[in-house]
Amino acid sequence: MRLKINGQLQNFAQELTISQLLEQLQLVPKQIVVELNREILTADRHTTTRLNDGDTLELIQFVGGG
Amino acid sequence: MLIYFNEQLIHVAPELRLFALREQKKPHADLLIINGYPVSEDQALKENDRVVLIQRGEQPTAAELEQLMMARHTPGVHEKIKNRCVGIAGAGGLGSTIATALTRVGVGHLIIVDFDLVEPSNLNRQQYFSDQIGLPKVKALQENLRRINPGIKVTAIQQRIIAENLSNLFGQVDVMVEALDAAEQKAMLTSNFLQKFPETPLVAASGMAGFEASNSIRTRKVAEGFYLCGDGTTAAEPGRGLMAPRVGIAAHHQANAVLRLLLGEKPE
Incomplete structure (x- = not known):
């Protein structure tokens, strides 16, 4: 499966949900804003949303401070 | 005549x-x-x-x-912003500074939400005075903003922001500002707000701790209607604190992004 993540094409061997993708990329899910095909998905939809070949994702990492 | x-x-x-x-x-x-x-x-x-x-x-x-x-102000700016409403989630180093800038420029209505009280450690970067220690931040800020510009409306709400109360708090804003502290809270607010209100732009901040170079702080469009200010990486952590100059730079990136959005310009 090919995904475009933050503008870069990446290949993945198996089918993934958003949660599985974040885990594979070693990202902390609660600190990430996920945009899938130009739609923002809240954390409660990470486990139920399956990714498809050709999907475009923006993964925006927040760091603390304000 | x-x-x-x-x-x-x-x-x-x-x-x-x-x-x-x-x-x-x-x-x-x-x-x-x-x-x-x-x-x-x-x-x-x-x-x-x-x-x-x-x-x-x-x-x-x-x-x-x-x-x-x-x-x-530049002629025409005041007319375009005096009837607009901006939501600010958080009244800390970012939120209090953004609110001050938007008050001075004359944005007509600010809705500011924060649950916290003014503490001594806040005074190193937040727009409060030492005689306001112990007051709810939103009440202290409302008073400070009234003293700067009594001509704008400030709605101050002392409440913890969760996904469930976002629509009640910020359902009517023209532009939303994320000015929270913890990374998890920032991501929660941003993703829930943009999912509920995909037509309303949101300006968030990430990465403004320490005393790295000023010019590493930028304003970027990172997703549809989602603008992010900061260096993106410099977290507040033990040994790297949050200080007035750099937090102020990020806050003013956010405030200028809000102003540009209200004036119909691209923030980035």
């Missing part, structure tokens, strides 16, 4: 000149504003001109103050 003098429509002689009007109405005025521009030269007045005459050092009326502040 008709002109507006201190916002009142009045009849004056045709071809009346500015200095003659001053002589009639307010001989000691030393600040002369025509149509939002401060002027120093005498000149002929035209039909429908808006003239404000002010004496320096005198406490201005609310209408005069509005004119004075308007005159400091």
